[in-house]
Amino acid sequence: MTTEFLRVTNLHAFYGESHILHGVDFSVNRGEVVTLLGRNGAGRTTTLKALLGLVGSRSGSVMINGREAIGLPPHRIARLGVGYCPEERGIYASLSTEENLSLPPLVGSGGIAAEELYAMFPNLAERRATQGTRLSGGEQQMLAVARILRTGARLLLLDEISEGLAPVIVQALARTVRTLRERGYTIVMVEQNFRFAAPLADRFYVMERGRIVDGFPAAALPAKMGMLHEFLGV
C-alpha cells in the first residue's frame, strides 16, 4: 500500500521581489526516495527551503503527513517530522561535534540513538569534542545527516549531500541513504551528482525555471537518458 507523505500543490516562493518558484507540483510516498534533478538555478534548493518556510514568502499547498503546512512557521513544520540537511551543511562553529549532533530537538519517536549514529559514522565518534567546523568536509556532511536522524524525523530533505566530497565518502553516504530507505524513511534529495542519485532513487522529478517539467519512476530512467542529457548535460 502506498500512502502519500508529502504532496506539494501549486507552490510559489518569493525572495523579496523575485519570484523563484512558479507553481511546483509533486508528491512523495511514504518510504520513497525521490530526487529532484535540474540545472543550477532551476529552483530545487528553493523548493526544499519553501517546504520548510525558509523563503521570504510562499503560497500554494504543502501537505506533510496529512497536515497542511503552508501557514505554519518553520519550527512547527519541522515538528511534523521533517529533517533538513542544507546544501551548505550548516554545522555550527561555536558548538562541538557532540553539541551539533544533539542540537535539533526531537520531532518524532523512533529516532536513531546517538550511540548508534556514532557506530554508523565512526569518524564522528572519535571527534565528539572537536569544534564542529574543524571537521573535514566529509565529516561535516556526515554530521549534518546524522543530526537529523537522531530527531525521529521521517521525511528527510537532503540538499546536495555528495557535493564536493571524495569518492570514498560519497560511497559511504550512498550506503547510508540505502540503509535509511530500508528503514522506511521518506527522502527527497536534490542532487547535481547524477551518478550518485541514479541508483538510489525510486522516482525522479525534473525542474526547470521554478516548475516541475517531468516526473518518472526509476524503471523509466534508460528511456529518459536522452532528455536528461539535453536538460542536464549528464
Next chain:
Amino acid sequence: MTEIFGFPVVVVLGQLVLGLVNGSFYAILSLGLAVIFGLMRVVNFAHGAFYALGAVTALLGLKLLGVNYWAALVLAPLVVGLLGILVERLLLRRLAGLDPLYGLLLTFGIALAIEGTLQQLFGSSGESYPVPEALRGALNLGFMILPRYRAWVIVASLAVCFGTWFVIERTRLGATLRAATENAPLLQAFGVNVPLLVALTYGGGVALAALAGVLAAPVILVNGTMGSSIVIVVFAVVVIGGMGSILGAIVSGLLLGLAEGLTKVVYPEASNIVVFVIMALVLVLRPAGLFGRE
C-alpha cells in the same frame, strides 16, 4: 609603611577592592548587553533604565508590600524580565531584519520613557534602600575596612556571572542559544521555537540588569536616572570586551572596575575617563575587542 611606586599599599589595595565592587556591576550589566546583542544584534540602550527599574521595583516592593531584600533579589528581576519579554514581543520584534539603527533608536526611546515615568512618579531626588540586616557591619581585611554589603556584591556578582557563563557555554540550552546566534533560520528549521528563544533572551538580559539594580540599591540613591550614567561606561565595557562576547563582557567589566580603582590612586582626576581612554586604545589596536572574533 610599604609602598608601590610611592603609593601606600593599603591605599592601592583599598581602591582595588572598591574598583572590584564597581567592576561587579559593570560585569553583570555588560553581560546582559552582550547576551542580547549576540542573539538579536540589538544595542539595548534601555539597559540602564531596566537597571533603575530593578532598583525601584525592589524599593517599592519593600515599602508597599514588605517584600524583603532577599525576595526582591529574585522577584524584581522576574518582574522586569517579564516586562522585557513584553517589550520584545510588542515592539522590538517588529524591527527584526531592519537596520540595527532602528533597534538602537527604539530602545533609546524606551529608556527615555521608563526614566521619565519613574521621575514623574517618584521625583528625581532619590531614596535609599536599607542594607539588609545580615549584611550590615564591616569586615576588617587588614588593609581596609570593607562594608559587608560590598563584599556581598562582589561574591554575588561573580556567582551570577559564572552561572550565566556556565549556562551559555556548558548546557544544552546554552548550545541552542549559541546556535541561534550563529544561524537562527536553520535552527528554527530543526524545530526550535526561535521567536520564543529571542523573547526569553531579551527578558533574561534585561532581568540581569534588574538584578544589578537590586544589588546596587543599598549602596546608591535609587531614582529613575541612576542607570543613565553607568550605562555609558557599560557600553564602553562591552566594546572593549568584544560585542557579543560573554567571557569578554565579564572579564573586561571586572578589569575596568580595577583600572578605575587604580586610577583613583594614581591620578584621581582621570578616574572617570580611564575607561573611555582604554576603549579608544582597544578600538585602534583591536577593533573587534579583547575577546571578539572578527
